[in-house]
Amino acid sequence: MRALRLTAWGEPPALTEVERPMPRGAEVLVQVEAAGLCRSDLHVLEAPAGALPYRPPFTLGHEVAGRVASLGPDADGVAVGERVVLYGPWGCGGCDRCTTGWDNYCDRRDTLAWHGLGLGRDGGMAGHVLVPSARHLVPIGDLPADQAAPLSDAALTSYHAVAGLRHLLGEGTTVLVIGVGGLGHLAVQLLSAITPSRILAVDVREEALALAHRSGAHVVTLSRADTDRVLRAESGGSGVDAVLDFVGGPESMELAVGLLRAGGELAVVGSGGGHLTVRKPGLLPPGFRLSLPYWGTRPELAEVVALASSGAIRVETERFPLSAAPEALDRLREGRVRGRVVLVPD
Template sequence: MKALRLTAWGEAPEPTEVEQPVPRGAEVLVRVEATGLCHSDLHVIDAAAGALPYRLPFTLGHEVAGRVTAWGPDADGVEAGQRVVLYGPWGCDSCDRCAAGRDNYCDRRDTLAWHGAGLGRDGGMAEYVLVPSARHLVPIGDLTADQAAPLSDAGLTSYHAVAGLRHALGEGTTTAVIGIGGLGHLAVQILRATTATRVLAVDTREDALTLADRSGADFGTLARADTARVLRGQTRGAGADAVLDFVGNGQTLELATGILRPGGELAVVGSGGGRLTVSKPGVLPPGFRLSLPFWGTRPELTEVVALARSGAIHVETERLPLSAAAEAIGRLRRGQVRGRAVLVPD
C-alpha cells in the first residue's frame, strides 16, 4: 500500500510502498478515508535527531477517519464496515489514566517510544492504519470523513482547552482566541456552542478574521501594536476573563498576559516556543491561572463528534490527494491553509 513515511529527521517525508498491515491480538485495521495535516506534523518532520523518542521510519498522520476492515482475534466491540475516527494519543494502556481514556496524560508517557498514531507509530497518511486496540476508535455514523478526521486533534484539543476554562465562562464574560487556524476556528465554535462567553478573535491575517466571523466570533482584530488597547476597549477596560493562545510565541504570550483580567484564565495551546517569566511581584496579572492543555480525552472526543453531528461545529477544510502531500505541507509552512488541510487516498 502507499504511505507517506518519515525516514530521516529534518528531511521531507517520502511516499513509499509498504506491506499492508495484518491485525493480530486486539489490533484493528482501518481503511483510511481522510487524514488531517497538522502543525504538529511539521514539528515532527523538523525535529533534530534525538529530540523525540520516536524510532524511524514511521508513517505520519494522527488525525484519521476511516472504516473498520479487519481485526485480530482478541479485539472487542468492532463491526466490519463501521466508520470511525481514531483517538490519536496512545499511552501505555495499563496506567489508571489510560484505563479512564486519558491517554493524553498517560503516567508513563515519558518512557514510551511513541505518543500515538503518526507520532512514533504508523499513522493515517496511508491507505490503511493499524490501531492497537478498539478502545481508540470512536464511531462517527454518517459524518463525512473530511469533517471527522480533524476532530481527533484540532477539534479535540480545542474542546479540551475550552473544557478546562468553562467554569469561568458564564454570562457577561469575555474570551479572547489568539490564532484562528485549524484549531482556533473550532475553538470559536466550541465556545459559542458550550458557553455563554463573548468571543474576541485575533490573527495576523485578514482571511483568518473572516473565518473567525463565519465561525461565530463577536469581534475580530488584526494583531498589531495597538491590539491590546483595542481588545481592552471591548471589555470596558477590565480585560478578558480568559485567553486561549493557539500560537504560543513570544508576541502572543505578551498580548495574552497584557489583556487578561486579574484572576483570569490563560490556556496556552500553541507550541510556538514562547516563554513566560513568572515572578511575584511582577507584571503578570495577579491571581491568573495558567494551563497547558495537551490533546484531550477519549470521552471528550465522543462529545466533539456529537457536536459535529448535531451541526454545532463545522471544520473549514481543504481536500487534497495523498499524492499532493508535499504541496500541502509547503502551504501549511507558508501559512496558506484555510482551516485544516485534509489528505485523502488517491
Template sequence: MRALRLTAWGKAPAPVEVDRPVPHGAEVLVRVEAAGLCRSDLHVVDAAPGVLPYRLPFTLGHEVAGRITALGPGADGVAIGERVVVYGPWGCGSCARCAAGRDNYCDRRDTLAWHGSGLGRDGGMAEYLLVPSARQLVPIGDLPADQAAPLSDAGLTSYHAVAGLRHALGEGATAVVIGIGGLGHLAVQILRATTESRVLAVDVREDALALADRSGADFGTLMRPDTARALRARSGDVGVDAVLDFVGTAQTMDLAVSVARPGGELAVVGSGGGSLTVSKPGVLPAGFRLSLPFWGTRHELAGVVALAGSGALRVETEHFPLSAAPEAIDRLRRGGTRGRTVLVPD
C-alpha cells in the same frame, strides 16, 4: 499500499509502497477515508536526531477517520464496516490515566518510544491504519470523513482547552482566541456552542479574521500595537476572563497577559517558543492562572463528534490527494492553508 513515511530526521517524508498491515490480538484495521495534516507534523519532520524518542521509519498522520475492515481475534466492541475516528494519543494502555481514557496524560509518557498514531507509531497518511485497540476508536456514523478526521486533534485539542476554562466563562464573560487557524476557528465555534461568553478573535491575517467571523466570533482584530486596547474596550475595560493562545509566541503571550483581568486565565496551546516569567510581585495579574493543555481525552473526543453531528461544529478544510502530500506540506509550511488540510487516499 501507499503510505507517507518519515525515513530521516529533517528530510521531507516520502510516499512509498509498504505491506498492508494484518491485525493480531486486539488490533483493528481501518481503511483510511481522510487524514488531517497539521503543524505538529511539521514539528516531527523538522526535529533534529535525538529530540524525539521515535524510531524511524514510520508513517505520519494522527488525525484519521475511516471504516473498519478487519479485526484481530481479541478485538471487541466494534464491528467490520463501522465508520470511526481514531483517538490519536496512544499511551501505555495500562496506567490509571490510560484506563480512564486520558492517554494524553499517560503516566508513562516519558518512557515510551511513541506518543500516538503518526507519532512514533505508523499513522493514517496511508491507505490503511492498524490501531492497537478498539478503545482508541469513536463511532462517527454518517459524518463525512473530511469533517471527522480533524476532530481527533484540531477539534479535540480545542475542546479540551475550552473545557479547562469553562468554569470562568459564564454569562457576561469574555474569551479571546489568538490564532484563527485549524484549531482556532474550531475553538471559536466550541466556545459559542458550550459557553455563554463573548468571543473575540486575533490574528495577523485578514482572511483568518474572516474565518473567525464565519465561525461565530463577536469581534476580530489584527495583531497591532493597539490590539490590547481594542480587546479591553470590548470587555468594558476590566480585562478579559480567559485567553486561548493557539500561537504561543512571546508576542501573543504578552498580549494575553496585558488583557487578562485579575483572576483571569490563559491556556497556551500553540508551541511558538514563547515564555512567561512567573514572579511575585511581578507583571502577571493577581490570581492569574496558566494552563498548558495537551490534546484531550477519549470521552471528550466523543463530545466533539456529537457537536459536529449536531451541526454546531464545522471544520473548514482544504483537500489534497495523498499523492500530493508533499505539495500540501509545502503549502502549510508557507502559511497558505485555510482552516485544516485533509489528505484523501487517491
C-alpha cells in the same frame, strides 16, 4: 499500499509502497478515508535527531477517519464496516490515566518511544492503519470523513482547552482567541456552542479574521501595535476573563497577559516558543492561572463527534489527494492554508 513516511531525521517525507498490515490479537485494521495535516507534523519533520523519542521509519498522520476493514481474533467492541475516527494520543495502555481514557496524560509518557498515532507509531497517511485496540475508536455514523478526521486533534484539543476554562465563562464574561487557524476556528465555534461568553479573536491574517467571524466571533481584529487598546475597549476596559492562545509565541503571550483581568486564566495551546516569567510580586495579574492543555481525552472525543453530528461545529477544510502531500505540507509551512488540510487516499 502507499504511505507518507518519515524515513530518517532531516529528510523530507517520502511516499513509499509498504505492505498492508494484518491485525493480530486485539488489533483493528482501519481503511483510511481521510487524514488531517497538522502543524505538529511539521514539528516532527523539522525536528533534529534526538529531539523526539521516535524511531524512524514510520507513517505520518494522527488525525484519521475511516472504516473498520478487519479484526484481530481478540478484538471486540467494534464491527467490520463500522465508520470510526481514531483517538490519537496512544499511551502505555495500562496506567490509571490510560484505562480511564486519559491517554493524553499517560503516567508513563516519558518512558515511551512514541506519543501516539503517527507520532512514533504508524499513522493514517496511508491506505490502511493498524490500531492496537478498539478502545481507540469512536463511531462517527454517516459524518463525512473529511469532517470527522480533524475532530480527533484540531477539535479535540480545542474542546479540551475550552472545557478547562468553562468555569470562568458564564454570562457577562469575555474570552479572547489568539490565532484562528485549524484549531482556533474550531475553538471559536465551541465557545459559541457551549458558553455564553463574548468572543474576541485576533490574528495576523485578514482571511483568518473572516474565518473567525464566520465561526461566531463577536469581535475580530488584526494583530498590530494598538491591538491591546482595541481589545481592552471591547472588553469594557477591565480586560478579558480568559485567553486561548493557539500561537504560543512571545508576542501572543505578552498580549494575553496584558489583557487578562485579575483572576483570569491563560491556556497556551500553540508551541510558538514563547515563555513567561513567574515571579511574586511581578507583572502577572493577581490570581493569574496558567494551563498547558495537551490533546484531549477519549470521552471528550465522543462529545466532540456528537457536537459535529448535531451541526454545532463544522471544520473548514482544504482537500488534497495523498499523492499531493508534499504540496500540502509546503502550503501549511508557508501559512497558506485556510482551516485544516485533509489528505484523501488516491
